Amino acid sequence: MTKKILVALLAVMMIFAVVACRGEGPAPTDPTKTEAPPVESGETEPAPEPADDYKIAIYTGTVSQGEEEYQAAKKIKERYGDMIVTATYPDNFPSEVEQVIQGVLQLASDEKVKAIVFVQAVPGAAAAIDKVRETRPDMLFITGVCAEPPDVMSAKADINMLVDELSMGVTIPTEAARMGATRLLHYSFPRHLGYETISARRQIMIETCETLGIEFMDVEAPDPTGDAGISGAQQFIVEDVPKKLAELGKDTAFFSTNCGLQEPLIREVMKGGGVYPQQCCPSPYHAYPAALNIDVTGHEGDVKYMLESIREKLMEHDQEGRMSTWGVPVNMLMVGAGVEYAIEYCEGVFTDRHDPAAFARAIEKAAKEYNVSDIKITNYVTGDGVELENFYLLLAPFVDFSKPIE
Numbered sequence: 001m002t003k004k005i006l007v008a009l010l011a012v013m014m015i016f017a018v019v020a021c022r023g024e025g026p027a028p029t030d031p032t033k034t035e036a037p038p039v040e041s042g043e044t045e046p047a048p049e050p051a052d053d054y055k056i057a058i059y060t061g062t063v064s065q066g067e068e069e070y071q072a073a074k075k076i077k078e079r080y081g082d083m084i085v086t087a088t089y090p091d092n093f094p095s096e097v098e099q100v101i102q103g104v105l106q107l108a109s110d111e112k113v114k115a116i117v118f119v120q121a122v123p124g125a126a127a128a129i130d131k132v133r134e135t136r137p138d139m140l141f142i143t144g145v146c147a148e149p150p151d152v153m154s155a156k157a158d159i160n161m162l163v164d165e166l167s168m169g170v171t172i173p174t175e176a177a178r179m180g181a182t183r184l185l186h187y188s189f190p191r192h193l194g195y196e197t198i199s200a201r202r203q204i205m206i207e208t209c210e211t212l213g214i215e216f217m218d219v220e221a222p223d224p225t226g227d228a229g230i231s232g233a234q235q236f237i238v239e240d241v242p243k244k245l246a247e248l249g250k251d252t253a254f255f256s257t258n259c260g261l262q263e264p265l266i267r268e269v270m271k272g273g274g275v276y277p278q279q280c281c282p283s284p285y286h287a288y289p290a291a292l293n294i295d296v297t298g299h300e301g302d303v304k305y306m307l308e309s310i311r312e313k314l315m316e317h318d319q320e321g322r323m324s325t326w327g328v329p330v331n332m333l334m335v336g337a338g339v340e341y342a343i344e345y346c347e348g349v350f351t352d353r354h355d356p357a358a359f360a361r362a363i364e365k366a367a368k369e370y371n372v373s374d375i376k377i378t379n380y381v382t383g384d385g386v387e388l389e390n391f392y393l394l395l396a397p398f399v400d401f402s403k404p405i406e
Helices: 003-016 063-083 097-108 125-135 150-156 165-178 196-212 229-248 259-272 303-316 330-346 356-368
Strands: 055-060 084-088 113-119 140-144 159-163 183-188 215-220 252-256 376-381 387-395
Touching: 055 063, 055 097, 055 330, 063 084, 063 113, 063 259, 063 330, 084 097, 097 113, 097 125, 113 125, 113 330, 125 140, 125 150, 140 330, 150 159, 150 387, 159 165, 159 330, 165 183, 165 196, 165 252, 165 387, 183 196, 183 229, 196 215, 229 252, 229 259, 252 259, 330 356, 330 387, 356 376, 356 387
Parallel strands: 055 084, 055 113, 113 140, 140 159, 159 387, 183 215, 183 252
Antiparallel strands: 376 387
C-alpha cells in the first residue's frame, strides 16, 4: 500500500470523525496505529506459586449468536476444570441489556471469581463493569469484540480486544480484487452501522474500492435481533445473493457485518460462483463448516484439518481461488488469550492490571493452539490522536485456498 493511499485513508477517517479497528504477504500498516511491545524473550524467572483457590469466569453468546466463543469457553473449561465458570448472555441482547448486566453481576457474586473474560462484549458491557466495580473493585475484566466505543471500553475494562477493523477496511477490498472482484456488496443494518468501528471500516472500504477501481454497494439486510429473527435475516440472504449474482455477475464480492448471516452467505456465494473475501469475524470455524457441511467431530481446534476440508469443498465447485478467511479463529483466540492473561494475573506472574508484555505472551500462547505465530498486535488510536494503551487490535493473514495448505 503506497504512502499516498494511506494518506487518503487517514483523510477519510478525519472527515467522518471516527476511527475503527477491524494476506499472502505482510498485513498493511496504518499511520494512526502504533505497534504494541513484542513478547519478551529469554525470560527465565520462575512463576510465583498459584494464588489460593480462584476462578475465572467466561461470558459469551449462545451457540446461535456466537458459537465460536461458546465452544472456546467449553473447551477451556474442559481443560482447566472447576476453576473456569461459564455463562451466556441472551440472544436478543440489544433489547435485554439488563439481562446482560445481571449475567455479569451473577458471575461476580462468587467471591472466588477474580477475573471475567467477556467475549463478545455486546452493548451493556460497560455498564455491567461499572456495576461490578461498585462492590468488586478488584475484579479483572478482559473484553473481546467490543461493541461499545473504544474510548469508553478502554476506561472500563483492563484489557480490550477487537479484530483490526481499520486495516480490514483496506484488506477486504484488496483481497476481493486479488480474487477477481469488480464490485463489493456490503450487507449490514442500522444497528451495526451505529457501531463506531463498523461505520469507520465501511468508510475506509469505500475509499479503498475507489482506489482499486471496484464499485462499492450498500445492501440493507434485516437485523437478526429484529422481528424477523435470525431465520428471517438468513432467508433474505438466501434469496438476495442469487438475485445480485444474476444481475451483477460472478465477479461480485460479498461481505456482511453480522455473524448469523455468514452461513447462508458462504453457501449462496459458493453455489453462484461469486467472491467471498472473509467473514465479519474471520476464522476457518466461523460458518464455513455448517455452510459446506464439514464434520468437525474429533477435529475441534485442528485448524489445518479445517482448512484442508474447506479447500476440498471449494475445489469441488471451482471456488478455491474465489473464497478466503484467516488461518486463526479470532474470537476463539480472544477467549483463550483472555483466560491465559487472567491466569498469570491471578497467580502473580505480573501485578499491574494492564501489562503489555503479558498480553503479548497470552496472544502468542493462544495462537500456538492453532499453529499460527504471526498475529499482528497494534493499539487503537482515536480520531483525536489518543492512543488507547489497553485496547488492542488483532490482524492475521488470509489463507489462499488455491494453494495446498501447509
